[in-house]
Amino acid sequence: MKKVVVLVLVLTVLFATLAGCTQTPATDVPTSSAPEATPAGAGAQEGMDVDVGKQVEQQAGQQEGKEYNFAIIYGGVHPFFDPWRFGAQQAAMDLGIPTPNVTSPQDWDQTQQNAIIDGLVAGGVNGIGMFTSDAVAGNEKISELVDMGIPVVTMGGSPATPSKATFCYTTDVGASVAYATQAIIDKLKADGKTEGKLMHLCSGLADTNTQKRQAAIKEVLSKPENAGFTLEWELADTDATQPAEEAISAMYSSYYKEVDGIVCTGYINAQVLAKTMNERGTNDGIVAIGIDDSTDVMTAIENGYMYGTMTQSSWAMGYVGTYGLKLLIDGYTYKEGAPFLINSGFWLCTKDNIAQYQERQQKIATDFVSTMAEKYFDAPGATPVPFDTSLLPAVVGPVYED
Numbered sequence: 001m002k003k004v005v006v007l008v009l010v011l012t013v014l015f016a017t018l019a020g021c022t023q024t025p026a027t028d029v030p031t032s033s034a035p036e037a038t039p040a041g042a043g044a045q046e047g048m049d050v051d052v053g054k055q056v057e058q059q060a061g062q063q064e065g066k067e068y069n070f071a072i073i074y075g076g077v078h079p080f081f082d083p084w085r086f087g088a089q090q091a092a093m094d095l096g097i098p099t100p101n102v103t104s105p106q107d108w109d110q111t112q113q114n115a116i117i118d119g120l121v122a123g124g125v126n127g128i129g130m131f132t133s134d135a136v137a138g139n140e141k142i143s144e145l146v147d148m149g150i151p152v153v154t155m156g157g158s159p160a161t162p163s164k165a166t167f168c169y170t171t172d173v174g175a176s177v178a179y180a181t182q183a184i185i186d187k188l189k190a191d192g193k194t195e196g197k198l199m200h201l202c203s204g205l206a207d208t209n210t211q212k213r214q215a216a217i218k219e220v221l222s223k224p225e226n227a228g229f230t231l232e233w234e235l236a237d238t239d240a241t242q243p244a245e246e247a248i249s250a251m252y253s254s255y256y257k258e259v260d261g262i263v264c265t266g267y268i269n270a271q272v273l274a275k276t277m278n279e280r281g282t283n284d285g286i287v288a289i290g291i292d293d294s295t296d297v298m299t300a301i302e303n304g305y306m307y308g309t310m311t312q313s314s315w316a317m318g319y320v321g322t323y324g325l326k327l328l329i330d331g332y333t334y335k336e337g338a339p340f341l342i343n344s345g346f347w348l349c350t351k352d353n354i355a356q357y358q359e360r361q362q363k364i365a366t367d368f369v370s371t372m373a374e375k376y377f378d379a380p381g382a383t384p385v386p387f388d389t390s391l392l393p394a395v396v397g398p399v400y401e402d
Helices: 054-059 079-095 110-122 137-148 173-190 210-219 241-255 267-280 293-304 315-328 354-376
Strands: 007-008 070-073 100-102 129-130 150-157 168-170 196-202 227-235 262-266 287-290 308-311 339-344 346-349
Touching: 054 354, 070 079, 070 110, 070 287, 070 293, 070 315, 079 315, 100 110, 110 129, 110 137, 129 137, 129 168, 129 315, 137 150, 137 293, 150 315, 168 315, 173 196, 173 210, 173 287, 173 308, 196 210, 196 267, 196 354, 210 227, 227 241, 241 267, 267 287, 267 293, 267 339, 293 315, 308 354, 346 354
Parallel strands: 007 227, 070 100, 070 129, 129 150, 150 168, 168 339, 196 227, 196 262, 262 287, 287 308
Antiparallel strands: 308 346
C-alpha cells in the first residue's frame, strides 16, 4: 500500500470538532456533525410535519404536579446543532409541554457552558439535554446535575464514561464512514475502474471521532475485494471555514487530476468541497461523498457534482432528547442493561433519493420514539424488566439502503 501523505493545516481554529465516545458498546459510537437548513434538507428545520403516532400520544400531555422546564444545550456554536432547536420544538408540540430553552456558549469552553447551565438551573430548569463542551469536565457537570435530582440525557457526542447521564443518542461514526468509503469504491468499480486513489478530508487528528473514521477507512481498504484502491492523501484540521477554503482549494488545484474519490468526514470540509465543485461546475470525474446537509452539499448532489452525503440525525437528536427528558420527569426509569449509546442512524443521500430526504429524517425520529418507552424504560410503578439484548443489531448499518 502506498504511503499516505498527511496534509495538516498549521493554524489555530475554534474548537469545532465533536467530542468522541470513549466507550463502544454493541450499538453505537459518537457523531460529528449535522445539518443546517437547505431546500432539500428542510426536514432539519421547522417545516417538518411530524405525526409521532400512538406511542407519543400515550406520553403526550403534562401530568398533574409535573413541570417540564427543559433546556437543550450544546458545546459551542456550530451548524451541526442548528436542527436541534427545531427537533426539540416539534417534540414539545407533540408532547404538549413547554418548548425547551435551546442555547450554547459562544466558544467551546466548559466553563462557559457550566455558567449557562447554572443560570438555567437557577431559573427553574429541571431537565437537560446536552452535548458537553469538554467530554471529561462536562461529565463532572453532569454528575453534579444528576446528584441535584436533575435528569440529563446527551446527544450527538458522548461525555466521558462512565457517566450519570441516562443515555447518549448519537451516530456510529465508524460504520458511517466505512459505508461511505465502500460506496465510493463501488461507484468507481461500476464506472469500470479496478484501482483508484482516495483522499480523506477530516477534522483534527487528535479528535477521537477522526481516529475512528481513519480506522474505518483503513479497514475497508484492507479488504481483498478492494485491492487496488488506496488512501493517498489526508487533509486534516479543516474545521474553520476560511482556512478550510484555502487549504481545500489548494489541494484540489494540485491533485484533482490524480484523485478518484474523496470522502469527507467533517461538516465544514464537506461544505467547502461542495462549494468548490459547484463553482467549477464539474466534479472533474471525482466520486465524492460528503457528510450532513449544508446548502452547498445538497446543491452539489442535485447538480450531480457530489455523489452523495452521509446523513446524520441532528433534528432527531433534539426530538429524542426532549422526549427522553419527559419520560424521566414522568417517573420512567432506564432499564437495567440498556445501552448508554443509542444509534441515531445514518444513510447515504444521493441524487436518486434526495427527494425523500425530509421524510426520511423525520421518520428516523418518529420510528425510534414509537417504541422508546417500551424498549428502553420501565414505566412508573412497574416491575423492572431488564433490557432485551436481542434488540441490539449484530451489525450497525444504514437506516435506509437504496
